[in-house]
Amino acid sequence: MSSSLVLSLVTFVYLLAALAYGTGWLFRRSVLNRCATWISWLGVGLHTAGMLLRWMESYRMGFGHAPLSNFYESLVFGAWSVALIYLLMEVRYRSRELGVFPLGLAFFTMAYASFSPNVESKIQPLIPALKSNWLIAHVITCFLGYAGFAVACGLGIVYLLKGPNKQPDNPGSGIRARIPSIQSLDELMYQNVVFGFLLLTVGIITGSVWANSAWGNYWSWDPKETWSLITWLVYALLLHARLGRGWHGRRIAWLSIIGFSCVIFTYLGVNFLLSGLHSYAR
């Protein structure tokens, strides 16, 4: 079985998981939610196998490298990160209510990667600049960080939708009642931002050390670098506002949404709208 077949299969497993989470949430069926968790873990397992298979295939083609080198592979790894980060959060905080969002995101990312004609999924050999051990560390840390920010942004949106419900313990009615309490949303959002911030910092640092060994410049204000710094500054602002000025709730939710917009622009906007050293990521 080829890796691209496995990875297209993963797309449908994620769709199934998202649907199960969604219906379980809407119709209050915790059985469905539990099923969704198992389906998601199955998806992540297959996804991991698919990426490993692709890695092996690249060796069979004679220029083996980790599947982290072009746009298709980054989308695939990004979807994997989002699903995994969410599932780990589920294990830690025992809350299954919001799985439809991260698994939905993983599904759409995989669907775009697998079926969009704009995304080249062929395994390509590495150009000289990418031949470095820093590649793996850089891409993995950046995308795990992005995944943390994605989950935080989703939680932020849910927080704002849950809306101006001032009484903290009033469960309300309808869908609103079926999401975690406002306090735990706030806490989860913060935890995901902290994780993302730490990983983004490692990502920027590994990228910088790598750039210094490849091009002799640890920082060249290339648009990708600059946008990653902008993202970092937005989240630094969020953390300082929370820890230093006691911001909570809606403000943090908004900052987390703004931060993730910067992530999206760093990842996609820079590739498609601006040009620079990262142009091979197209």
Added chain:
Amino acid sequence: MDQKNGILDRSYQFFASVKLSLFLFGSLAATSIVGTLIPQESTVEQRLREYGPKLSALIEVLDLADMYHSWWFKVLLGLLSVNLIVCSLRRLPQTLTLLRAGSQTMDPARLQKMRHHARIQVPLPLSESQRLLASRLGRRYSCQWQERDGGWQAAAEKGRFSRLGVYFVHLGVLLILGGALIGSVFGFRGFVTIPESGTVDRIFIGSKHRVLPLGFAIRCDKFTVDFYDTGAPKEFRSDVSILEHGDMVRRAAILVNDPLTFKGITFYQATYGSEPSDIVLQLNDVTSGKKLRLEVPFRETIVIPGTKDRLVVMDYAENVGNHGPALFIAAAREHQQPASAWILVKQPAFHGNRIGDLAITAESFQNSFYTGLQVKKDPGVWVIYAGFSLMLLSMLFALYGSHRRMWFLLDQGSGGTKIMLGGHSSKHQAAFEREFTKLTQEIGDLSAYGNAHV
């Protein structure tokens, strides 16, 4: 005098404030966007064409085409450094006091005012409860036990150094900014091209074409480029020798991602190209009928022997007008205007292969590679790397660690031990609450735990 102190005090407060940090993060982020939208290091002409005179003037005034090195961006970075330093200096003494304050004596009234507190009764004698609790806590906390009029008091804490994490993160950021400053003051960035078997002992700095002698020479012994079957480049490799006073002191290969450092100067594989060498020309003066066979170097003006005419091969192109490779040659003959022409290599009979009345045929030449190396000296890099490591390590402590403190009061009650506990955490209140609740339950179950071991 008072007022002067007031101003000093207020500016100190201002520079130490988190508000200023938030403002600086926001404005650094917002202004950085501008630099990614306006092409950096463009020329005045390009900007005039792209943006028109008014916007160009604005770009000029604010230095937006080299924004990240503009005075106002440096001011923002400078303010950030001042903010970091002043803020840390203001808060550090309080933190150190907090850390030095060991176990205070605790009384029930204070304990009950804590955010988290509980009262438990366990059906065990006082000494037994104390022993079991001490062994329970000892695994997770550093504890200090004291006897206290008929009972026991314990002060437990963990993660106290997480309070210092933030200072080391900030020190890391300062090291990074300082390293960048060191690099820009004491370092340089330059460029050099070396033809195969050519030697250079100087490089070009920046765009101003300043020449910098290296203090040694570097020779390109061989340049190779490999391609994959797909046609994509696989490897660029320059085999070089370092020469000092004419003696070879080192041989090395420079590859992308694998630079060479010699005496603090680092060479990076940046580009390559090919240029003709060993060019042999046949010159035929149509008027005088004189013929000449001549070997000329690339891009060096020579005087044609026996005349006062000068000639230079200025350029080479792989394909000119679909007629194959061609040399661009300029000639300045005595009493004539200088003139130039593309001389087609593969078509010697082409009528345009002449400059004035000088017909030229390119008899032969070699195509040899030259390598383009980025040359850099940056003594600040190690400071920056130290800053990176410090920042990362201490970020772990600052973001994931929290200073958790708890106090316990044990008293003999009727039919068991009365235990009061209370505590607080510097961060992660929700997690601490879970921990506190769990510990309270465990203490409630102490007797069961004790019996199981008896």
